[in-house]
Amino acid sequence: MADPVVRSRLRAVDLFAEATAGVVQRPGRSALTVLGTVLGIGAFVAILGLTSTAGGQIDRRFTTLSATEVTVTDVGVPASPDDTASSFPANAAERVRALNGVVNAGVWWPVPVRQPRITAAPPAAADSLAQTSGLSFHAADPGALEAMHPVVTSGRLFDDFHASRGEHVAVLGAAAAARLGVTRLDAAPAVFVEGLSYTVIGVFDDIQRHPELLLSVIVPTSTALTDYGPPLDPRASMLIETRVGAADLIAKQAPLALRPDAPGRFKISAPADPRTLRGDIAGDLNVLFLLLAAISLVIGAVGIANTTLVAVLERSGEIGLRRSLGARRRHVAAQFLTESTALGTLGGLMGTSIGVAVVVSVALSHQWTAVLNPWTALPAPLVGSAVGLLAGLYPALRASWIEPVEALRR
Amino acid sequence: MISLRGIAVTYPGPPPVHALRSVDLDLDSGQHVAIVGPSGSGKSTLLNVLGLLDRPTAGVYQIDGTDVSRLPESDRTGIRGSRIGFVFQAFHLMPYRTAWENVAVAQLYRGVPARARRAAAAAALDLVGLSHRRDALPTTLSGGERQRVAIARALVNRPALMLCDEPTGNLDSANAAAVLDLLDGLRSEGLTIVVITHDAVVAARAQRTLAIHDGVLSEAVSHG
Known part of the structure; x- marks a missing residue:
């Protein structure tokens, strides 16, 4: 009578714990790995926050005084x-x-x-x-x-x-x-x-x-x-x-x-349309700096991908061991994918915090009201997660290809 | 309990390599078997086949009556995790995880909750006489202690078969003797142990020694 075969499984909480252990066991390396993502996300949040803060200042000035002021100057003939x-x-x-x-x-x-x-x-x-x-x-x-x-x-x-x-x-x-x-x-x-x-x-x-x-x-x-x-x-x-x-x-x-x-004897100064003015500022700042932020985000992703790939090669013995202990290919892939996603999320959180801090301190130093759109600040850590997830795809795939026999032969 | 009939492994060429040629082998519960042979003789291939890390190209491999050579990979992985324990020459401990974490990882892929894993790991470390080094990192352990942690890891799932690849290859003679004593004790509790070795001292500890040459397995001397 044959035993019923018990298939391997990995509980989500254990997967998360293993991935966290992977991130925490080399704190220095993890910190360097997330640096690019921190800079990218931080730049995104700071730029969007500073733009909306500056835009808010323009809005406020326009709605209170200038928007309701028309000056008619006599220029004669x-x-x-x-x-x-x-x-x-x-x-x-x-x-x-x-x-x-x-x-x-x-x-x-x-x-x-x-x-x-x-x-x-x-x-x-x-x-x-x-x-x-x-x-x-x-x-x-x-x-x-x-x-x-x-x-x-x-x-x-x-x-x-x-x-x-x-x-x-x-x-x-x-x-x-x-x-x-x-x-x-x-x-x-x-x-x-x-x-x-x-x-x-x-x-x-x-x-x-x-x-x-x-x-x-x-x-x-x-x-x-x-x-x-x-x-x-x-x-x-x-x-x-x-x-x-x-x-x-x-x-x-x-x-x-x-x-x-003789209406031509007057020169009129009416307030500029605040929408166009804000558009100008947004246009100037955003295009250039968001491009830079995107570049650093890409660099961040490459950094995570690179480190994760190195970690996979470095830990091929561990991967072989886990496979010999009953881990399936998907378990190995999931572990490294979760690790890189955790790194990305960490970078996203740190970047968002730094970005918000920059916006608030710049606003304070100019005695402005800091304006942060929750739709830019709240999803920012998730952007970091997405970066980490994307960056981890290839290394995770590589990890799952590792044959236990090869890995254990060292 | 474990039976191999006409197991052959051929790596496709050119020229094709016949790593194992029609191996027949029966192992009963509680047997301690040593497999000796020169490098390239097929020792490792046999161990990989026994450990479900490699699939034979021909033949039938039964564990407790189940033909595992034809099962899908996911089932073989499950059996590997639950029925077979590995002890390697290079220990293969995770360097940044404590002794008990290294043992507990063996139950990770069986869905055992963390608290139960910890208790089982503690019991297994107890069994190999390392309860006092539970929270030590592998880098702070001696070679003999590391191999005992690895044996605890192989034991924690109470496997039917323990496969040891040169278990004392990296150890001095005193540590090697301690590890071999430990294996003897386990064998007397009913665990089937297969040891691959170059070392005559290690082979002499086994009840039964098999020699492998060019992929052909033959009974060597019987120690009774």
């Missing part, structure tokens, strides 16, 4: 530079504000006074008074001021009422107020520009657009026109704050709304 008349009609702000999608709009310009003498006291008494150089003097429509989003700490901004009456009122940036010694508004202090007095009705200590105005004294445009005449050099420009997504449309409509007869 280039053919006749002597024509210095303002291209903006008197009711420019009103015309633009009528467009659908405009939130605030207004004309503003630096008042054409060369190095204005700005003091906090009448000029007769002011000669010996506070140092006031470095302050600038601007005229602005109430709408332009609103569009700049100043944070008013005391008092208020001037409005259409002040503007229509040409009132001698002024709003100060916080830095200008500090230099002029204006601390409280309840006594209705005044500033003097070239001898003319303006009542300070508000001070702002932060402003989202044109932060240089923190050093400025700002008066209504009508007042400036009466006192100093039209803007000359630089000429006036108009600041339009639009609703999100309306900037491109407003940029096209504004010149026609302002001067249907």
Whole structure:
């Protein structure tokens, strides 16, 4: 009576344990073997992470401010530079504000006074008074001021009422107020520009657009026109704050709304489309560096294949022994395939960690928000596994070809 | 228990090499047989055939009544793992694995759970008198100790047949004597042992000595 034949089998947990032992028994060699994969995967994660982080910065800047800002600059008639008349009609702000999608709009310009003498006291008494150089003097429509989003700490901004009456009122940036010694508004202090007095009705200590105005004294445009005449050099420009997504449309409509007869007298700066900008950056970075990452990944695969092949030849005695102990060809192949896959996974994990660390530290050093797409970071170790698996195919096949008789003859 | 009838192995040429020519052999349980012969006489081929590492080109090889020479390779591999133990001249221990791991690997391909493998390995090391070196790496063991680990590995599956290829070839005489004593003890417990050797001292330990010449096996001197 013959015994029933017991076929060899290898439990998955044992296969895994044997492969792990193979990786761990030569730690130095394993570390060198995975180096290429670590670099490749690390480069992939770092590049994709840095690209999305930089892209995130562009996004953020665009959605908050620039994407809703259109600037209309008066360029006059280039053919006749002597024509210095303002291209903006008197009711420019009103015309633009009528467009659908405009939130605030207004004309503003630096008042054409060369190095204005700005003091906090009448000029007769002011000669010996506070140092006031470095302050600038601007005229602005109430709408332009609103569009700049100043944070008013005391008092208020001037409005259409002040503007229509040409009132001698002024709003100060916080830095200008500090230099002029204006601390409280309840006594209705005044500033003097070239001898003319303006009542300070508000001070702002932060402003989202044109932060240089923190050093400025700002008066209504009508007042400036009466006192100093039209803007000359630089000429006036108009600041339009639009609703999100309306900037491109407003940029096209504004010149026609302002001067249907001569829309060419204006130069428009609208925000660049953030998508194209991001595409440019992604294009520049990605193509070159991803190519490098792919190359190092291939080198990594070759490294694993090479080491695994050497290990197979070196351990042919062990393979013969295992075959004599009942291992089938597929068991031997599976062991070496699992070993190379484990190496690849290890390299993938290490590379991903390093890549993430690089992205986070670069973001920190630039005070950016690190942006990592989980779909690039999470599968990265699996890419390492795939590299290891592919690299192990040929060595595993070679290992399974080894005849125990040959291997044991040493 | 083990029977070979008309076993021949011919390696295709040109010219064809007749490594074994019609070998007949019967081995009973508990026999200790030595096979002697010069290099190239077919000793190793016979051992490979007995160990299911090589397939005979003709003849019938039965283990416990099963003709294993015609079985598919996967079945032969299973029988090799479960019924046959090997002891090699070069020991063939895995250098980075401890003594008990080297023994336990023999049960790896039989699906024995790790805990049971460890216990069986400990028992086998006990049997060869190495329980104190259980966690030693082969590189820290003496030659005799290494061969005893290898014998423990061959024993752990309780095989029907143990094949030893020059088991003392790499050992000094003191260590060789210890290993041979160990084999004697195993034989008295009912294990069939086949030893291939050049060494007259080793051959003299066997109950039965067979000589092989040009692939032809013949009974030599009987030691009783």
